[in-house]
Amino acid sequence: MKDKISIIIFDAIEEFNFSQDLENRLEKKIEEVLFSRSGYTEKGKLDSMNLVYFLVIVEQKLQKYMGNNSTLRIQDLIEKKESDLKNIGTLIKYIEINLK
Amino acid sequence: MTSGIKGVLISDFSINNLAGYLSNNSIEQPVKCFIAPFNQVHHTLIDANLECWKHQSDFAVVWTLPERILKNFAALLNYENFDFADLKKEVEEFTSLIINASSRVKLTFVATWSIDTTQQNYGILTTKPDTGIINVLAQINLLLAEKFWDQPNIYLLDSNKWNMRASNNAYNPKLWYLNKTPFNNMVFADAAKDIMSSIKSIQGKNKKLIIVDLDNTLWGGIVGDIGYENIKLGGHDPEGEAYKDFQFALKMLKNKGVLLAIVSKNEERVALLAIEKKSEMVLVKKDFVSWRINWEDKAKNIVELANELNLGLDSIVFIDDNAHEREWVKSALPEIFVPEMPSDPLLYRQFLLNLDCFNNFISTKEDKYRTKLYAEEKQRTENIKTISNLEEWLKSIDIKITIEKTNEGNFQRVLQLLNKTNQLNLQTRRFTERELITWISSDENSMFAFSVTDKFGDAGLTGIIGVTCKDGQATITDFVLSCRVIGRKAEEIMLYAAIEHAKNKFCKIVNATFIATEKNKPCYDFFKRSGFIEKENNFTWDASKTYAIPSYVTLILKEY
Numbered sequence: 001m002k003d004k005i006s007i008i009i010f011d012a013i014e015e016f017n018f019s020q021d022l023e024n025r026l027e028k029k030i031e032e033v034l035f036s037r038s039g040y041t042e043k044g045k046l047d048s049m050n051l052v053y054f055l056v057i058v059e060q061k062l063q064k065y066m067g068n069n070s071t072l073r074i075q076d077l078i079e080k081k082e083s084d085l086k087n088i089g090t091l092i093k094y095i096e097i098n099l100k
Numbered sequence: 101m102t103s104g105i106k107g108v109l110i111s112d113f114s115i116n117n118l119a120g121y122l123s124n125n126s127i128e129q130p131v132k133c134f135i136a137p138f139n140q141v142h143h144t145l146i147d148a149n150l151e152c153w154k155h156q157s158d159f160a161v162v163w164t165l166p167e168r169i170l171k172n173f174a175a176l177l178n179y180e181n182f183d184f185a186d187l188k189k190e191v192e193e194f195t196s197l198i199i200n201a202s203s204r205v206k207l208t209f210v211a212t213w214s215i216d217t218t219q220q221n222y223g224i225l226t227t228k229p230d231t232g233i234i235n236v237l238a239q240i241n242l243l244l245a246e247k248f249w250d251q252p253n254i255y256l257l258d259s260n261k262w263n264m265r266a267s268n269n270a271y272n273p274k275l276w277y278l279n280k281t282p283f284n285n286m287v288f289a290d291a292a293k294d295i296m297s298s299i300k301s302i303q304g305k306n307k308k309l310i311i312v313d314l315d316n317t318l319w320g321g322i323v324g325d326i327g328y329e330n331i332k333l334g335g336h337d338p339e340g341e342a343y344k345d346f347q348f349a350l351k352m353l354k355n356k357g358v359l360l361a362i363v364s365k366n367e368e369r370v371a372l373l374a375i376e377k378k379s380e381m382v383l384v385k386k387d388f389v390s391w392r393i394n395w396e397d398k399a400k401n402i403v404e405l406a407n408e409l410n411l412g413l414d415s416i417v418f419i420d421d422n423a424h425e426r427e428w429v430k431s432a433l434p435e436i437f438v439p440e441m442p443s444d445p446l447l448y449r450q451f452l453l454n455l456d457c458f459n460n461f462i463s464t465k466e467d468k469y470r471t472k473l474y475a476e477e478k479q480r481t482e483n484i485k486t487i488s489n490l491e492e493w494l495k496s497i498d499i500k501i502t503i504e505k506t507n508e509g510n511f512q513r514v515l516q517l518l519n520k521t522n523q524l525n526l527q528t529r530r531f532t533e534r535e536l537i538t539w540i541s542s543d544e545n546s547m548f549a550f551s552v553t554d555k556f557g558d559a560g561l562t563g564i565i566g567v568t569c570k571d572g573q574a575t576i577t578d579f580v581l582s583c584r585v586i587g588r589k590a591e592e593i594m595l596y597a598a599i600e601h602a603k604n605k606f607c608k609i610v611n612a613t614f615i616a617t618e619k620n621k622p623c624y625d626f627f628k629r630s631g632f633i634e635k636e637n638n639f640t641w642d643a644s645k646t647y648a649i650p651s652y653v654t655l656i657l658k659e660y
Contacts (some may be wrong), residue, residue, distance in 0.1 A: 019285050021118040049116060052279045054348065075278065 003052070005095050008065055009088060012057040016050075024050060044086075052078070058091075062099065072099050090091040105129055105299065106157040106206065110136040110144050110609035112168045114281040118161070121285075121292035131296075132575060138280070145197035150206055159207040161295060162198055163259065165282060166213035166237065169194065176236060177215070184230045191240050195247035202254050207302060209295055210248065211259040212241045216271040216282075252533030255298060262290040283415065291458060301459035303530060304520035306438060309411055310353065311402060313420040314364040314371055314393070318350075319343050320445060323374045334380030339445050346448040347382035354367045355385055357467025358458050359409070362391035363401045363418070369497055389474040398425055399432035408473060410583035412522060412619060417457065421445075464513040466560045476557035477584050483556075493651040494589065497554040501593050504658040506540055506547040506564075513561045514549055517580055522619040524586060524626065526612060529566075544570050547578065548559060548597055552585045559585050565594045567601055574602030574643065576612035579623065589653050591626050596647040603643050610641040 010028045017025040026032055026045055035044040035051045044056060055074040062070045084094040103132040111113045119133035134152040136144040140162055144150055167174040172187035202208040226234045263270035266286035275281040300306055313321045319341050320332025334344040356359050364371060371393045375385055390408055392401035406413055413435035420426050421441055430438045442451050506514045519530050540543055550563030562585045566578030576598050581590060602610045614624050614637045632639035
């Protein structure tokens, strides 16, 4: 499952990058820092608006894979602990745990 | 516009993704976008001092949602009291703001208004005049079109097309609630494609020539093997019908002003017989400006055709069903656009119509007859081969050149020629409609148009010269001539006209500064042999001297 989620997220990164300037594009790597509010020393690639774009793409791809049975809702994810969204690795972990 | 372009995006929703798609859309023309403050459309259009206007942008995009920008339309959607006259007034006020703001950029693109009709059923009354939602939407879009019709540099883009391509996935409520973005990325991607295609068309970077293969491209089967009687074209056969429709699509592009040519590995006699004799052929021999039907390398044939037609390789599209030939042409001639053709002929027409490189932003009578004009030029070239003395030949072909000032009747053609001519072009100055109007309206500036005819036919308006007369000096700012009429003495007549004009304005000197580009060396070569005195790309002529022109050319002065 983890591998499949990783593939979906990397696929989402590819689609997301088409709509972004060079400096806002995400790299396909587990350590890629997505987002950080104050407190993190590493600077995230995404502002809050782009974070939503990216997560909507992830959600759409998960729904496609799960046949609309995915219970994951990005609005919940955005409200969760910042650490879940820190980087691609933590996002994969969060989805793996919460995807039913 | 230079190789990098800048744009201002104005919207009442989050439009950041359009900026991303625009910047990723073109390698040769990077786009930098400045986004106006969110949901402050009226303020942005009124206030020229906002940050987003401070970058001397080339273009602006105004894209709004009708229910957000027009309160009467929102009322209509909610089945509240609504006054159609008030709505029209709102639209008129909005268009006035856009017209005022359009002077801050070279080009303004306005997206037509659309609503999500896939998710909501507006009922049977939706088309009822003045109250049905779809009827009203159509009317306010028509009003937009009417208001912008006579506005140079404001172009209305069809947003409904972007939504339809995305089908049921155009609108995304999640993105709206979380981000105030109504659309999925597919819509932004398509909008960016449309905007870039329009910009390229205005810059004269659209393609001018389609070179097609024959077997399994224009018709099904190998004509050399099965004979023209048995090729698949038209009739009661899905593939035959599809090949015929593909030919109709090519013919439509030809009527728009795109030239057609053939490069095919075949016996010329057999292939031409098929074109002439097969009754289902939509394209006939005279639809093709030229052809190379032989067993030679296709890349070599394409280069020969480009030379014959005086066209740059970057203005050519090559269409061939054979992937191997496509790959070879792509690698041998990287400037040529070689689109990936679908393997299924039933998709050929759709594939061709989806290519966004043939857009015209203006339409002139010369576009419709372009193939004929090239055919006449070919006849001239053939004829000249039989005559040993060029001057004698020129005397025999009855050249007539009409000179007139740029006026309402020829304005669009002058604009088109200025923006698309590369080789015989002194400074390659490109103009938007508004810039040209402004330039011409200055008392110091004059722009003359030259039309050439001879016994082979009418080449139409093919030359332009722009002259600025100031402080006793005349400066030729624009010297533009279509390659089709090079060598027919129009070049000399143009210089003669500029010098005579300078004399009438009491100028003593006529200057012309050559600005080199990758393509305009022919212009430099002409000035070099023109008799003007050269000093480091600056050419001068003493205006007290008359510029000699051949007596066998008849000059017709019209509103000169």
